[in-house]
Amino acid sequence: MSSPKRTSPESVRRVACVGAGVIGGGWVAHFLGRGYDVTAWDPAPDAEARLRRLVAAAWPALEQLGLAPGASPDRLTVTGTLEEAVADAEFVQESAPEKLELKRELLAKLDAATPAGVVIASSTSGYPMTDMQTAAAAPGRLVVGHPFNPPYLIPLVEVAGGERTDPDAVGWLSRFYECAGKSVITMDREVPGFIANRLQEALWREALHMVANGEATVADIDRSITEGPGLRWAVMGPMLTFALAGGEGGMAHMLDHFGPSLKSPWTRLEAPELDKELYDAVVSGCDDAADGRTVADLVGERDRGVIAVLRATGRLPRDGDA
Known part of the structure; x- marks a missing residue:
């Protein structure tokens, strides 16, 4: 037709x-x-x-x-x-x-x-x-x-x-x-949650587990990404980032070296129970992190930051460029 x-x-x-x-x-x-x-x-x-x-x-x-x-x-x-x-x-x-x-x-x-x-x-x-x-x-x-x-x-x-x-x-x-x-x-097929949300969801669930178990604060979790792997992810994704961890041997060496750790009980991808205690801990943690900044303040800060990253990584012209 x-x-x-x-x-x-x-x-x-x-x-x-x-x-x-x-x-x-x-x-x-x-x-x-x-x-x-x-x-x-x-x-x-x-x-x-x-x-x-x-x-x-x-x-x-x-x-x-x-x-x-x-x-x-x-x-x-x-x-x-x-x-x-x-x-x-x-x-x-x-x-x-x-x-x-x-x-x-x-x-x-x-x-x-x-x-x-x-x-x-x-x-x-x-x-x-x-x-x-x-x-x-x-x-x-x-x-x-x-x-x-x-x-x-x-x-x-x-x-x-x-x-x-x-x-x-x-x-x-x-x-x-x-x-x-x-x-x-x-996408050439339907995937529940699509691609990026599936990856975000895995990180989100683990973050909730850490808060629920008292292993990390909301501020710790956010800083662990903004000052750690998030800086690399702004340039290349997790797969190439991990490949670089293998040095000249690339992903193959990385998998040979770090693959056994996949069997270590580091993560718990089943979602924790979102009870009132966890709910309140996450909400109050975000309020503390905002430190008096309004939603409008945070939106402006986020927008300026993303634009700076886009410029720094060549996805947007830098100020003064033709």
Whole structure:
């Protein structure tokens, strides 16, 4: 069957963002910074005010990243209905809360309201598209486009289709994200939690175990990454980092030398019980780490830090470079 006629990824000018929370709002900011016209909808009564505050807070970082010609917050339109938001869209990004039935119902509504052929992407961080596309009349255009928080700052997006997704829709979405300035992993199969979240989850579970057992504080855990392996991971991933641990022998020598330690009981990847004691310890530890800084303060600090790393590693031009 031939693919539905759709705007080429390079020619898209109007995108719709459905769901305008932290992730959806981050997508809105990203697309605005890349020069797109954006229509947005969210059912919350104060959604527009919150969204415009988020875009305003993100704009200094977007300016440092480099705005596309014509980029402006004025190109955002917040609509009163879902149908209005997607009526003229050439691409749709859905970012509703992580509730499977909600995702199924919303994607079916988006499929019914969005012009034929337009690709609809879900920002889900864990659900496979196969499970989310069951109620849609045209499931072939539904694809996962999983970003990382905040989407306007972190380049990575993971793309994966479901069992009923058309392969050309997957290819279209990957190319569109590349045109929109993202770093894309196109997955050839569905993996629960995708790739990066699976790795993050392993680290998160071990961190919770350490707090629960009194082995490390929240501050210790964060510092162990920011002052340790996180510095290496900003340049290359864990696999190449471990390969370098093998010296001239590379990964083979590393595995020969350190492989036996895999049988040592260092980690406990089963999640600990998130009881009130552990919950309170993690929350209070983060409050202590914030040390009076507001969320806005921390967002600005994070954004400046990530941009500095991107510049330092050659992913962005340094100040003064041509």
